[in-house]
Amino acid sequence: MKKVLIIEDENSIRGFLKINFKRNNFVVIEAESGEKGIEKARIENPIITILDIMLPGIDGFKTCEILRKEFPKMGIIMLTARSQDMDKIMGLEFGADDYMIKPFNPLELIARVNSLLRRIVVNDGEYENNLIVSGDYKIDDKAMKAYKGDKELELTPKEYILMKIFMENSGKALSRDELLNMVWGYNYIGDTKVVDVNVRRLREKIEENSSSPKVIETVWGVGYRWRKK
Template sequence: MGSRILIVDDEPLLVKGLKYSLEQDNYDIDIAYDGKEAFEKGKTGQYDLIILDLMLPVIDGLEVCQKIREISQVPIIMLTAKGEDINKILGLEYGADDYMTKPFNILELKARIKAILRRVNNKDTRIGDQIIQVDDFKINTLGRKVSIRNKEINLTAKEFDLLLLLTTNPGKVFTREELLEVIWGYEYFGDLRTVDVHIRRLREKIEENSSQAEYILTKWGVGYYFRNKS
């Protein structure tokens, strides 16, 4: 079988359809129907990706996402039946890698899954066990660990990829569209605000004052870039 995916949703028909469709692409599918079961399964670290519904019984999807993110960097795609932007943004703030609003196109979901897994599976195959030192940052590309002035920083997979891309291209301004395509792996499906949320979260972790950034700067009207101070 291929990559192992955990589907978490309390709608049996939706779960049945998703399971069948993804198994046709050779994914190994497991299922959880409530938040408690999802967390118990998710914390085992046996999955390559989790598809997580926002509205769940026992423990809601946001709390599950937060709990899993405290112990694992497994990619998470959040599903929500609500159209309000705040729920999508909240999902990203709690550590989700991506989100989709129900009803969704299964082909679009598959495209996002493939993009995420391709990025995760291909990470570091070109660079090997390499330590990159940039200003105050020490980046271990194999262990995917980052420290600032010898203090380790806990980053999500997307945050790490953003930091690695920006620090290895100092001074280069990336548009949100470029970052979405390079980091998320798809060009047309994404919401540009996804990039803004991840940049904001990354700044909160690496900057002394995220409102007055020293490392990741904004080129207004264009995009983001890393300023090499040395």
Template sequence: MSSTILVVDDNNEIRELIEIYLINEGYKVVLAEDGIDAINKLNDNDIDLIILDIMMPKLDGIKACLKIREKKKLPIILLSAKSEDCDKILGLNVGADDYVTKPFNPIELMARVKSQLRRYIEFSGKSDSKNLIIDNLEINKDSREVYVDGEFVRLTPIEFNILDLLIENRGRVLSNRQIYENVWDEPYFNASNIVASHIKNIREKIEINPKNPEFIKLVWGVGYKFDK
């Protein structure tokens, strides 16, 4: 089920530009021209995230954000031509989750949207039971697909099985023997290099910095653990 994004901006060209990029990413889009229109649209639609301009007539983005936060906990990304730190701080203090300065790169905005939606889905319990979302990592166990920052990552069957095994045992250290015998389903005969090679490949595909991994940690002399 695709998420629905409410885009609020008094500039028609900006609204349409954001709408095009969101639709291309598979999202449903609801448009609003100002803060009052946004609150009405929010009441009439099941919205998952709001992209909200600050400088608008009738009801600006700051005041609209405050009103929305009285009843809703969904993520809000503010848009503004102002880049001063005080404006960013004000926006975040009134309840916004992120802040993007105009003129913005639409690709960067899409990345911010995906990031905020992942957190919202994870913490609100709205995720499908077959999907596991951990920070910027999403694993679909039914389709055996893995996504990092919303982008599909191709793992080999062995790599997926290793990742799945480590996640199933989150926080627990598994030895090379345990990993090998569970994944390959055969006796372990000094296959530590084989396991290490596959772990290295997985890290290169899912870690932001494979040399300083956030997910798969090495415990010297013992084995590996999924540390999230």
């Protein structure tokens, strides 16, 4: 059962999204404020949240931060009426996986949600080992879990696929455009700043000292490289 939580204070937009998600076989939960959205997330445990930035009470950034801490595997897409880079970057910093600028095409939003779902859905059955290993780091791709030593890393869906791509291409310099296409898709409408933000967040979770990274190296003028072990 695909549950989506829509946190949006404008009734018309919330209703419009509800219709489109129901047409695509989603169970829709609604909330008109960040506080109510957090309460409903705790009860309903949705797999995806669509979150407006401009909300009464606590804003979308704070709401995103709380949801990300409590639901590390939840997919979060933020909606903004502004096009400033700072809003996009702040949303990603607070834990969003993606963002869309109003007005937007609902078909594109559904497509992005479905793409995100493919990164999230986990089958709890028993599997044979299907591991990607690099030094102290390990990815169990069947369970979609990442580890540093014996400790499971709490990664967002985008951080997970980013780490997987790095490890699969260990020692290879990957440009920002390449990473953008591999993680967000060729139809992604946005700039490469989203790559930098997610690399920085991933470094904070896997590096001993994220300000002096030893695992994900910066390749100046190109992009990034996972240090080959």
